[in-house]
Amino acid sequence: MQGFEYKVVPAPERAEKIKGARSPEARFAQTLEALMNRFGRDGWEYVRADTLPVQERLSLTRKGTVYRTVLVFRRAVEAELPIEPAFLRPLEVSAAEGKAPPLRAVPEVAPPFRARPQEAAPAETPARQSGQEPAGHGEPEEAGR
Secondary structure, eight states, X not given: OEEEEEEEEEOOSSOOOXXXXXXXXXXXXXXXXXXXXXXXXTTOEEEEEXXXXXXXXXXXXXXXXXXXXXXXXXXXXXXXXXSSOGGGSOOOOOTTTSSOOOOOOOOOOOOOOOOOOOOOOOOOOHHHHTTOOOTTSSSOOOTTO
């Protein structure tokens, strides 16, 4: 089965000085062409360019997001890739012992947090049942009386 390996390289930010290229666009195009040809000679096929956000430190106390452009290359490799992940494959049985290898102990984890059921509202007090308010809970008294 054929698979791929990938190489991701930063895109050039500046054009190199190249004889015969007069405009900045022509210098940049030739810089990019030289980079792509160099990887192409080594068997890498250009796939695409991506601009991705990267969290970087801007100063001693500040972080910010900057955008970096990368070039993605790939080349074919002859390797048998597993069809299913290794953890889904059955355990191999040892012929000498006739049984599967021992399982590793899994550390015990705390049970999930469960909130307590809400308590019922406090029962009516005799003062509230008769319509009277407890002392200090009625209308505020005026300071001038």
